[in-house]
Amino acid sequence: MTDTTSTSTGNTTPRTAPLLELRGIGKTFGNIRALNGINLRVDAGEVTCILGDNGAGKSTLIKIIAGLYGPTSGEYLVDGEPVDFSSPRQALDRGIATVYQDLAMVPLMPVWRNFFLGSELRRGVGPFRMLDVARMRRIADEELRKMGIDLPDIDAPVGNLSGGQRQVVAIARAVYFGARVLILDEPTAALGVKQSGVVLKYVSAAREAGLGVIFITHNPHHAYMVGDHFVVIKLGETELDQPRSELTLDDLTHHMAGGAELDALQHELERAKDPQVDPLHDAAGEGPDVQGL
Amino acid sequence: MSHVITPPAPSPGGSEKALRLGRRSVLRHFLTRPEVGSLVGAVIVFTVFFTIAEPFRSAGAFTNILYASSTIGIMAVGVALLMIGGEFDLSAGVAVISSGLAASMFAWYFSLNVWVGVLFALAVSLAIGFLNGWILVRTKLPSFLVTLSMFLMLQGLNIGITKLVIGTVSTRNISSMDGFDQARAVFASSFTIAGVEVRVTVLWWMVFAGLATWVLMRTKVGNWIYAVGGDQESARAVGVPVARVKIGLFMTVGFMAWFSGMHLLFMFNTVQSAEGVGNELLYIMAAVVGGCLLTGGYGTVIGAAIGAFIYGMTRQGIVLAGWDNNWVFFFVGAMLLLAVVVNGWVRTQANKR
Numbered sequence: 001m002t003d004t005t006s007t008s009t010g011n012t013t014p015r016t017a018p019l020l021e022l023r024g025i026g027k028t029f030g031n032i033r034a035l036n037g038i039n040l041r042v043d044a045g046e047v048t049c050i051l052g053d054n055g056a057g058k059s060t061l062i063k064i065i066a067g068l069y070g071p072t073s074g075e076y077l078v079d080g081e082p083v084d085f086s087s088p089r090q091a092l093d094r095g096i097a098t099v100y101q102d103l104a105m106v107p108l109m110p111v112w113r114n115f116f117l118g119s120e121l122r123r124g125v126g127p128f129r130m131l132d133v134a135r136m137r138r139i140a141d142e143e144l145r146k147m148g149i150d151l152p153d154i155d156a157p158v159g160n161l162s163g164g165q166r167q168v169v170a171i172a173r174a175v176y177f178g179a180r181v182l183i184l185d186e187p188t189a190a191l192g193v194k195q196s197g198v199v200l201k202y203v204s205a206a207r208e209a210g211l212g213v214i215f216i217t218h219n220p221h222h223a224y225m226v227g228d229h230f231v232v233i234k235l236g237e238t239e240l241d242q243p244r245s246e247l248t249l250d251d252l253t254h255h256m257a258g259g260a261e262l263d264a265l266q267h268e269l270e271r272a273k274d275p276q277v278d279p280l281h282d283a284a285g286e287g288p289d290v291q292g293l
Numbered sequence: 294m295s296h297v298i299t300p301p302a303p304s305p306g307g308s309e310k311a312l313r314l315g316r317r318s319v320l321r322h323f324l325t326r327p328e329v330g331s332l333v334g335a336v337i338v339f340t341v342f343f344t345i346a347e348p349f350r351s352a353g354a355f356t357n358i359l360y361a362s363s364t365i366g367i368m369a370v371g372v373a374l375l376m377i378g379g380e381f382d383l384s385a386g387v388a389v390i391s392s393g394l395a396a397s398m399f400a401w402y403f404s405l406n407v408w409v410g411v412l413f414a415l416a417v418s419l420a421i422g423f424l425n426g427w428i429l430v431r432t433k434l435p436s437f438l439v440t441l442s443m444f445l446m447l448q449g450l451n452i453g454i455t456k457l458v459i460g461t462v463s464t465r466n467i468s469s470m471d472g473f474d475q476a477r478a479v480f481a482s483s484f485t486i487a488g489v490e491v492r493v494t495v496l497w498w499m500v501f502a503g504l505a506t507w508v509l510m511r512t513k514v515g516n517w518i519y520a521v522g523g524d525q526e527s528a529r530a531v532g533v534p535v536a537r538v539k540i541g542l543f544m545t546v547g548f549m550a551w552f553s554g555m556h557l558l559f560m561f562n563t564v565q566s567a568e569g570v571g572n573e574l575l576y577i578m579a580a581v582v583g584g585c586l587l588t589g590g591y592g593t594v595i596g597a598a599i600g601a602f603i604y605g606m607t608r609q610g611i612v613l614a615g616w617d618n619n620w621v622f623f624f625v626g627a628m629l630l631l632a633v634v635v636n637g638w639v640r641t642q643a644n645k646r
Binding site (some may be wrong): 066068087088091092097100104105106107108109113116117119120122129130131133202 | 513530
């Protein structure tokens, strides 16, 4: 892990300790081992991609990083200090923001209310402290424009936005609230090609701004477009852990798809083809006769 | 805030969308308000009774309607907040009676100033609300089951304890006890505006509805209430204290139940321990007619107030029109069905743009 790319720290001062580090993280639910011995390092200005099939343990890992679960074993360090989060709020306070697959947004609420949910701006004193509606609406609008989306109506319920727009609102929110590490949980999973492109652009914009990004996906093509470092998780364990310089898209796709297992499967399928081919040829031979009638 | 994202080229998706959407007109904006359906309903009901029932047109009749509305409306304020927060409370109807009984019997049994009983009842009501919320949060059971259990238990306790303490099913008349007159002034007096007598509960109803609307629209807690009702998991993920909000909402219903119970007690001097059953559904009716979604996250307290007003008009209007009183519930039920259908239709139409 120590030989990872330290050159990509970009416009921030080089740190001795990474923004976020996991050492030998494990998690069990009863007798089910969801994660085992996971190492992860996130530096500022770097996109770390976590790839894995469904059920590989990606979601469990994010939940540990986000502070929703505590790990059963291993160490979790932020800025080199061990931490033990008991709620997402504590992780947020250390600058670790998660954009969940469901985006943690309330569909029926207006965009600006969602933007500030849980961190509302207020004015006034004592029991009469009230929401600073004008300021929240203005800031939400400004921040979204900065991200390049111009919503026609900041009062529209979030449920009326497109999937890509919702993602960007969630990312803009995390960045505005001082995120240093941005965890994106499958941001492109439910999106079309164009919308995915929009989201990937913001991922790279966030990296340029000096944030550490953890990008969870099961799409190696999306990952390879923005990633600096790749970790593939399989059945709760690290299958691959390499910087971009040592990896090609084909390698990544190969590992992601199951690597050696897939080779074996392919081999097996090729053998199985032969006996099926003959009857097909026979059937094809009867074709013209039937049509001739 | 500390980071400046380099603005990527404005996404074609965004501007294209903006071109296609345009701004919503003011009328459309108004039509997306949750209480529009109930407002239209209120106008229709008012017009119908105004036309067919001559006694309905007097100012005195109007204040009677307001009074009937306020008795349901005060509770509907709490129930609407709770419903927006994603839960409902079937124990609210009997909890009103529990509160009245607690105040009356505590003061009577220990021969205390009635205000001591009033405070005791407040503690009891808040405790009932807390218990509802706490059990809900801890067991993660649906509020239907938790509050149904509470409803049945309270109904049993109401009659059982009253029989134990008093020996009959209703409390003793407390009108001659210390502090009764002051308490009556607060909870059950009336005042005169422009020669018409208005019950003080109408005023309280307006105060509570106004306060709740302010909290809902302009405070952090209000934002949290919508969030908790709209999507509990999302709310939790961004740091909203979901459990505290829910318990707080149940305790708000408890507070309103206390107020309604005090009104009953100081209005009639005694409390019948078996009453209250079925009223919880009227409160829910008022909130739903007013545009609150039963599933939470949507609605307003103003809507619930209009819902209660529709109930008040129907109730008094049928009497004033000289019809059989038993038809009240048929009309209230039909109104509920109609309101739910119209509210849903208006919402989808307005959102279709």
